[in-house]
Amino acid sequence: MKIFTAAQVRAWDAATIDEQGISSLDLMERAAACCTEWLLHHCPPDAPFALFCGRGNNGGDGLAIVRQLLAAGRSVSVYVVQPGRAASPDFAANHTRLAASGISIGAVEEGAPLPGIPAGSVVVDALFGAGLNKPLEGVAAALTVALNDSGASIISIDLPSGLFMDRPSTTHAVIRATHTLTFGAPKLALLLQENAPFIGAVQVLGIGLSTRFAQETQSPYFYLTNKEAKARFRPRPRFAHKGSFGHLLLAAGARGKMGAALLAATAAARGGAGLLSCHIPRCGELVLQTALPEAMLATDACEDFLTELPADMDRYDVVAIGPGIGTSDPVAELLERYLQHSPGPMVLDADALNILAQHPYWLLRLPPGSILTPHPKEFDRLFGTHTSDFDRIRTALDQAAALKSAVLLKGHHTFVALPDGTGAFNSTGNPGMARGGSGDVLTGLLGALLAQGYSAADAALLGVYLHGAAGDSAAAAASAEAMLPSDLILHLGNAFRRLY
Numbered sequence: 001m002k003i004f005t006a007a008q009v010r011a012w013d014a015a016t017i018d019e020q021g022i023s024s025l026d027l028m029e030r031a032a033a034c035c036t037e038w039l040l041h042h043c044p045p046d047a048p049f050a051l052f053c054g055r056g057n058n059g060g061d062g063l064a065i066v067r068q069l070l071a072a073g074r075s076v077s078v079y080v081v082q083p084g085r086a087a088s089p090d091f092a093a094n095h096t097r098l099a100a101s102g103i104s105i106g107a108v109e110e111g112a113p114l115p116g117i118p119a120g121s122v123v124v125d126a127l128f129g130a131g132l133n134k135p136l137e138g139v140a141a142a143l144t145v146a147l148n149d150s151g152a153s154i155i156s157i158d159l160p161s162g163l164f165m166d167r168p169s170t171t172h173a174v175i176r177a178t179h180t181l182t183f184g185a186p187k188l189a190l191l192l193q194e195n196a197p198f199i200g201a202v203q204v205l206g207i208g209l210s211t212r213f214a215q216e217t218q219s220p221y222f223y224l225t226n227k228e229a230k231a232r233f234r235p236r237p238r239f240a241h242k243g244s245f246g247h248l249l250l251a252a253g254a255r256g257k258m259g260a261a262l263l264a265a266t267a268a269a270r271g272g273a274g275l276l277s278c279h280i281p282r283c284g285e286l287v288l289q290t291a292l293p294e295a296m297l298a299t300d301a302c303e304d305f306l307t308e309l310p311a312d313m314d315r316y317d318v319v320a321i322g323p324g325i326g327t328s329d330p331v332a333e334l335l336e337r338y339l340q341h342s343p344g345p346m347v348l349d350a351d352a353l354n355i356l357a358q359h360p361y362w363l364l365r366l367p368p369g370s371i372l373t374p375h376p377k378e379f380d381r382l383f384g385t386h387t388s389d390f391d392r393i394r395t396a397l398d399q400a401a402a403l404k405s406a407v408l409l410k411g412h413h414t415f416v417a418l419p420d421g422t423g424a425f426n427s428t429g430n431p432g433m434a435r436g437g438s439g440d441v442l443t444g445l446l447g448a449l450l451a452q453g454y455s456a457a458d459a460a461l462l463g464v465y466l467h468g469a470a471g472d473s474a475a476a477a478a479s480a481e482a483m484l485p486s487d488l489i490l491h492l493g494n495a496f497r498r499l500y
């Protein structure tokens with residue numbers, strides 16, 4: 001599913017109107033009807049609604065919702081902010097229709113007291129949507145702060161008011177929505193970690209926008225859903241043998257961190273690598289051999305951490321390195337040798353990324369077709385401090401292109417920057433995955449997918465999708481609170497089945 005800019009969203013609207021021979025007012029009525037249906041199904045049946053409307057089309061949606069809620073027999077109060085300002089034609093048309101019903105339409109004006117919100121009300125925020133072009137100020141900003149402080153549930157129409165669609169919004173007043181009902185496709189701002197305090201649970205409402213426009217319009221960003229993951233998945237051929245699925249070398253672990261190695265190794269085995277060898281320090285031999293008999297060992301001479309390259313590096317197709325290795329000097333030197341001698345693409349995670357941050361020019365040795373998997377802090381250590389996720393995703397795209405590799409930015413919607421200049425936001429996953437060990441599972445899985453011959457782009461997209469889908473399956477079984485990273489591995493089978 002493509003993610004469009006504000007200008008493209010306006011063009012999508014216009015293309016729909018043109019293609020379907022409807023008026024913009026008809027489209028507004030349709031969008032409002034989808035919102036009204038959602039509100040009627042998801043809000044308490046006896047809750048009064050309080051709608052706050054701007055003077056543009058977002059406010060027009062709000063006025064149409066008021067009329068539809070009244071028709072459904074609900075108790076509704078409605079306020080227009082700065083009623084003296086110029087209105088969009090569709091706002092004006094809906095205002096005339098609503099006023100004819102006899103309902104009193106309140107005003108929120110500069111200098112006048114703000115209206116109170118009766119206890120138990122559901123607030124619907126229709127102040128500004130895709131047309132926001134400057135930060136909220138004056139009475140709109142004051143109202144936003146008051147609504148946020150009211151403790152009421154807030155349902156934002158299309159976007160939380162004050163939230164820019166495609167630039168940072170974290171320094172000014174923005175509605176903190178409980179739910180955001182957005183039209184057609186998720187917007188960039190709704191997928192970024194930094195906007196988490198504003199957006200609540202996001203619901204994408206299909207309002208019958210032109211599918212032709214969506215197909216024909218180019219966008220650098222897309223939402224990674226089951227459809228996009230399925231398109232990249234190759235089921236195992238019937239006559240395959242273990243040699244068909246590659247040999248992954250996983251370099252992981254140190255004394256006290258063998259759990260990271262075991263999680264990554266088990267995920268690699270379940271992720272479908274034909275052969276798996278683990279380069280581990282001697283202290284981990286017993287635990288690995290006992291817990292994962294499927295793995296072969298390339299045991300280091302050192303008891304406590306990794307120090308030397310395994311012999312015959314050419315035996316391996318792919319190297320995954322990082323989980324639990326530490327960042328001491330001998331390990332850093334070893335990472336440099338791995339970068340020099342890796343026989344194929346690499347997955348670099350965790351401590352491998354922290355070492356790289358100390359030696360950024362080593363990145364030049366990264367084999368093309370590799371995958372880097374930083375979370376935002378590791379990302380900034382590696383590529384410099386960023387003040388916004390908008391900047392981070394731009395850097396990720398630049399680096400992916402320069403390194404001819406996939407660069408992940410891990411988060412609630414993990415961003416996958418691909419070497420071709422496009423980037424995807426993942427749709428799967430849940431807060432139960434935010435615990436130590438989840439990243440190790442992802443590293444093993446990505447290594448296994450690369451070993452099976454997937455390109456960096458396909459492995460990164462599939463790996464991130466499967467990892468989140470396994471997390472969703474694990475949370476369904478054990479709850480987001482009680483699930484463990486090792487449950488992700490057990491549920492990988494359910495995740496793969498979603499791709500058949």
Ligand SMILES: NC(=O)C1=CN([C@@H]2O[C@H](COP(=O)(O)OP(=O)(O)OC[C@H]3O[C@@H](n4cnc5c(N)ncnc54)[C@H](OP(=O)(O)O)[C@@H]3O)[C@@H](O)[C@H]2O)[C@H](O)CC1
Pocket residue numbers: 009012013027028031054055056057058059060061088127128129130131132133134135136137140157158159183184209
């Ligand atoms: N396909 C769709 O997605 C549909 C969307 N609909 C709804 O329409 C809005 C977008 O409506 P639009 O009229 O373009 O924009 P807004 O309502 O968000 O804003 C209206 C005007 O407000 C002014 N503005 C912008 N920022 C501020 C601010 N900080 N303070 C005060 N005023 C501001 C600006 O006008 P100016 O003349 O002042 O520049 C805006 O133009 C979309 O989000 C959906 O809710 C359709 O109803 C259905 C299809």
Ligand SMILES: [K+]
Pocket residue numbers: 058125126127128129156157158159160161
């Ligand atoms: K809004």
